[in-house]
Amino acid sequence: MSDLRRQKVTLDELLRLKRAERPSVDFWAGFERELRAKQLAALVGRPAWWSVSWARVRAAMVRVVVPLGATAALVLTALNFNGNGQVVPALVSKPAAVVARTTANAPAVPAAALARLDQTEAVVVAEPASQPAMDFAAFTPAPQSVVAEPTPDNVALAESGPARLTITTPWSGESGRADETLAMAAPAPLSEVDGFAAAAPLPEFTLSQAGLTAEHGFPVKSPGFTSPALYQLVAMSRPSDGAGRLAPVAEAQAREHVRRGLTEDRLFISSRSMVGFEGSAMSMRF
Amino acid sequence: MNAVAKLFAKPLVLSPERRLEADADQSVVARVQAGEVAAFDELILRYRERIVGLIYQMTSNREDAADLAQDVFIKAFQSIRRFEGQSSFFTWLYRIAVNTTLTHLRRQRQTTFFSLEKLQEDGSTAGLIARLTDATGADREIFARELQEKLNEALQKLSINHRTVITLFEIEGLSHQEIARIMRCTAGTVRSRVHYAKQLLQAELQAYLRS
Structure with a gap:
């Protein structure tokens, strides 16, 4: 800190130092790998939100409709008998x-x-x-x-x-x-x-x-x-x-x-x- | 027609190097648009350092910079069929990067921790650091890190727009007109923001700057 305070610099010089900040080679290896994975996922494509929502609604309906249908059939049968x-x-x-x-x-x-x-x-x-x-x-x-x-x-x-x-x-x-x-x-x-x-x-x-x-x-x-x-x-x-x-x-x-x-x-x-x-x-x- | 529309109506004056670069980009973009997916890798290799650097200067976080830069390339890849060549690919890609980063920064205003990139000392940078301090070895490393930290802290105290403008102008070296196209504002606005941002930085770093 003392050195920095003693050696005053200009703002342009400080900003020039910022340009020298570069990622290391290791960083680029990981970057490349992750980018490939994301690119592949983008190529495959994600389903539209409404398609996902509709699938969820249908799955929920199946859980409800099947027991209700079975119940209705049983109730009708029971009414016929009793x-x-x-x-x-x-x-x-x-x-x-x-x-x-x-x-x-x-x-x-x-x-x-x-x-x-x-x-x-x-x-x-x-x-x-x-x-x-x-x-x-x-x-x-x-x-x-x-x-x-x-x-x-x-x-x-x-x-x-x-x-x-x-x-x-x-x-x-x-x-x-x-x-x-x-x-x-x-x-x-x-x-x-x-x-x-x-x-x-x-x-x-x-x-x-x-x-x-x-x-x-x-x-x-x-x-x-x-x-x-x-x-x-x-x-x-x-x-x-x-x-x-x-x-x-x-x-x-x-x-x-x-x-x-x-x-x-x-x-x-x-x-x-x-x-x-x-x-x-x-x-x-x- | 407002000022921004007038600005976009004018053809962008590019430097000869930038013109060559834009022409080279246009041929690669045409190949990608024709269905040659692998050609997009050339564009990634050409621009990844600049895009990561831009986002890093804006976020001061290496991990965020990597994630956001990947997202930028994915967005560009997904939208490249809609790229009509009205601006250069470079400007178009920078606009995606700036917008993605601004969205990220607005969502995470409270982010306070930074991660520093290593200073890659080239001739001018090494000379600058040597001139700033007489120390060598470990002291030199400490000095460089301290300088980076102070700069990052000062940049993060700027507003998002001022930080973006100062990054694009002072660090990335873009012209006022290019920045205006990227940020969809007038060149005058860019100049004004650059001036105000530098004043703020000087005030923040007053203890370390030569008057």
């Missing part, structure tokens, strides 16, 4: 024992019982596909298992007193006899089959409760018919449990449902599939 019978009424209107097997609480029904059920032509079924004029929604909240064709015979039967409906079982392939009532249909065979004991007397279920009124071709004042066999199946205990008695809780539930005018399919609400999302995971419960 939910509104308007979608697939044939499934809901199968014999009560068959329907009951799909529920978690129902006991397994022996094959023999199913066979006997078929023979009795117990369940009232109409072919939905063959009856486009009959809007199922018009019967809401009628039980979807009861779909009657308002044929002259049906109307006559309905007006004559007992609810004697024309019944058709797709699996039997022939028209049922008009003199068989729903009340007679379901519970009786099961009570005699393979140790299944009949439950308590079935609660009354009227056409008005089913939403079948005069505008649907049925008189409002129609005699009651027994509720579907489903209540009994749900309430019935396994033969191995001993008495084959109607469980008190189940009986109370069945009575409560009838009291409120709930229909068969409303019973399934409790067992309807539940879809849950937790973070990136999805769970379904039937």
Whole structure:
């Protein structure tokens, strides 16, 4: 410092010294190498920002859309099985024992019982596909298992007193006899089959409760018919449990449902599939 | 038409050496524009020292100078198809270098540490240093470094525009007209900035300068 202070210089001389500053040879070797790498990268070219952004959006969408699509498919499937019978009424209107097997609480029904059920032509079924004029929604909240064709015979039967409906079982392939009532249909065979004991007397279920009124071709004042066999199946205990008695809780539930005018399919609400999302995971419960 | 537009409308008066250099550049540029990518290496070799030196004088940092100079050559390489020859390649390349460096400096105003280049003593520089000090050997090295540090500190105290002008004029040796083209201002503005920058430097280095 002292030397510099002692030897005064001009500004031009100092600036001339600046021109003498030169990088070393080693510097140029590294410079060349890095420049080549950058030049190569520039030749290859970088994708446009919008192209990169769109790719990121698409990747994010795939992560969301696939689970949503799968969920939608599962939910639709679940609704077809458990939910509104308007979608697939044939499934809901199968014999009560068959329907009951799909529920978690129902006991397994022996094959023999199913066979006997078929023979009795117990369940009232109409072919939905063959009856486009009959809007199922018009019967809401009628039980979807009861779909009657308002044929002259049906109307006559309905007006004559007992609810004697024309019944058709797709699996039997022939028209049922008009003199068989729903009340007679379901519970009786099961009570005699393979140790299944009949439950308590079935609660009354009227056409008005089913939403079948005069505008649907049925008189409002129609005699009651027994509720579907489903209540009994749900309430019935396994033969191995001993008495084959109607469980008190189940009986109370069945009575409560009838009291409120709930229909068969409303019973399934409790067992309807539940879809849950937790973070990136999805769970379904039937 | 404003003053800058008038300036660009006039043909640039070049020295004979610069004219030869510009002609040589133009033929190489034409080859690169025709698709001969390797010809660009000639331009890199021809200008890399000047570009690195310019950026180093403006940033006072060797690493930044290397990075920015590489970026300058890459930008020039990518844009050379758009170079129409209205100015010389030298002016065009310097303009890219100055703009790149100014952008860098405006982003990193707080940079305070410097890295010094080694003084390459040629005849005049060695004589100058010898005249400034009687010391030899290690003392001489110390003296040179001290001088460099003081100069860099004083330059970094200038504004970016004044530093650029003084670098281009005093260190790189460009004319006022060339600097005006590079910085897109008038030659009068360049002269004014050069004058003001030198005043500031003298004030800053007063303790070391002969009055």
